[in-house]
Amino acid sequence: MTPLPFPATPGARAHQVWDYRRPAGGGIVELGTVRGLDVALPVHFHREDQLTFVLAGRRRFVIAGEMCEAGPGEGVHIPADLPHRSLRGAEEVVCVNLYTPPGLHAASDLIAGLARHWRRTGGLGWADLTRIAEEHRHSLGTGLEPASLFTGCDAWDSVGEAARRAGMSREGYSRRFRKEHGVPPHAFRLQDRLNEARGLLRAGEPIAAVAADTGFTDQSHLGRCFRRAFGVTPGRYRAG
Template sequence: MGRVAAMGRPPQVWDYWRPIGSGGGSGIVELGTVRGLDVALPVHFHREDQLTFVLAGRRRFVIAGDLREAGPGEGVHIPAGTPHRSLCGADEVVCINLYTPPGLYAAPEAIAGLAGHWRRTGGLGWPDLTRIAEDHRRPIGTGVEPASAFTGCDAWDSVGDAARRAGMSREGYSRRFRKHHGVPPHAFGLQERLNEARLLLRAGESIAAVAADTGFTDQSHLGRCFRRAFGVTPGRYRAG
């Protein structure tokens, strides 16, 4: 995360990394590293649990309508499927995000383990992250899957189709959906498509194929939406 920016451009704020092969036996899906001032992202959610651990500055999130903050040596757990957005602060932020299968790790204990190691050694490497996470893996069968925000319809349906299936007006369906899930149905549908794109890119599919498979007009359309939600282009994400 200490790389120098090329040609005088500002450093990349967001990067995503994935373990090669088995990742040392870890269940971690991927690691995100964040460094910069402009760390704000709009409302989105992940299919994985997110564990954010701050090394410098302060990370600020609005999670299900509540403001959460974490400073150096502190962390935040965002459960899978939970709408959230991140805010900018006054100082540069340096932090890591661990993305893990829903409920696989005991998040508060894992964050405490990361904090203890960081205080003792002043650093965190990939072996440290995987070891500490595995120290807090829950027994098989105790994890939880995120509930789908759609009931009785396809998440990629139009709002009108979903409302008809639910026997409601479009306006009534949208109001109830937003009240229950924190985001309007069209925003949820877009985010589901982006999360599917994220999964396909991790599997190595071409950007053009991913755009077609997830219902985007073309690569440019996918790229604009993807970067806005996750801070990086699909190409940079795929290369992680």
């Protein structure tokens, strides 16, 4: 079994909490490995389903206003496009995040499969993750990305225009949007652009071009926003 690439000692890479890999197989878009104490991230979302499986410590999330925790041998499923944030705990966390196309896997069964393997063997390897994911893949799943919560690209350019299309005032539209999605429209739009950048970086596009294509002022602007949302720089993420 090839183990996951966690550092041997807690302090070995304390400055780098997140790493990302793109395995072949299992329908997995990418894997994120997390080890550290300060694993807090602000409100963000992914275009993929996120399945977090904890190996050590406790992972804590706020999802739709509710606290959700998972300890060793437990997991959390966060559906695609659902804003959430993660919190720092009192002890070091070791976990793996699987990012999969929306609805392609039976999330609870996949997490249960990971738990059974972890209890039986005491560990997880890359091959284990892809094999277990493949075992719980829906045979008829399309893996298509969910539709945008806005009705057309123009609505992203102006909250006022989106409000007019909805027949609401700007203030009323913003209040309703925040109540339904947990973040105001402009913050959701920023996260959507960051997810677009994430996909382009996975495809190997140059960082400067990605910044321009996704509406950021420059490469540095993209870098600041990207690291805040996902815990790594665009360059490190692209290299994954």
